[in-house]
Amino acid sequence: MKRILVLTEVELPSDFPGQVEHYLDNLVTVEVRKTNFEGLKSQFRDVRRGQIKADELLDYLEPRVRNYEGFDKIVLVIDDDGYVQGLNFVFGVAKIGGSLALVFTKRLRGEQTLYHTRILKEVLHELGHSFGLDHCPNPRCVMYFSNTITDTDRKGPGFCERCIAKLHTLIR
Numbered sequence: 001m002k003r004i005l006v007l008t009e010v011e012l013p014s015d016f017p018g019q020v021e022h023y024l025d026n027l028v029t030v031e032v033r034k035t036n037f038e039g040l041k042s043q044f045r046d047v048r049r050g051q052i053k054a055d056e057l058l059d060y061l062e063p064r065v066r067n068y069e070g071f072d073k074i075v076l077v078i079d080d081d082g083y084v085q086g087l088n089f090v091f092g093v094a095k096i097g098g099s100l101a102l103v104f105t106k107r108l109r110g111e112q113t114l115y116h117t118r119i120l121k122e123v124l125h126e127l128g129h130s131f132g133l134d135h136c137p138n139p140r141c142v143m144y145f146s147n148t149i150t151d152t153d154r155k156g157p158g159f160c161e162r163c164i165a166k167l168h169t170l171i172r
């Protein structure tokens with residue numbers, strides 16, 4: 001059983017850990033802790049763009065959180081906007097097979113239930129990458145690449161049959 005720690009700046013519903021576990025077919029256990037990333041955000045903010053340099057933050061933090069308290073994966077839910085070189089913005093970032101995932105919530109905001117569902121989808125998507133999944137061509141699958149928030153609203157939170165089967169071989 002893989003252990004996932006979600007560190008979040010956004011208040012998440014009490015069933016959030018159970019939701020993540022459910023959509024990952026209970027191959028994982030999830031713990032959520034509320035925190036803030038003010039220091040990190042000011043350190044990695046591109047002042048001109050007003051956004052967080054997501055790839056640089058990921059590269060900086062990944063080796064520092066590896067095996068943190070015995071967790072297999074760490075997810076940071078950052079209440080801000082992120083970008084990577086060459087893209088106007090990203091909803092999240094994670095490396096294929098990495099141990100850290102970042103999710104940025106600024107462009108996910110909306111009515112509360114919708115907001116929480118969007119965060120759930122992006123957390124599952126980035127975790128999918130961290131467990132080794134690539135993007136999926138099925139627009140209903142949570143591993144579909146979201147270019148816009150409309151893509152995010154159409155997909156998931158579930159993994160398609162092919163992706164969930166692959167996850168079972170990847171997670172153990």
Ligand SMILES: [Zn+2]
Binds near residue numbers: 145
């Ligand atoms: Zn992706």
Ligand SMILES: [Zn+2]
Binds near residue numbers: 142143160161162
């Ligand atoms: Zn899929």
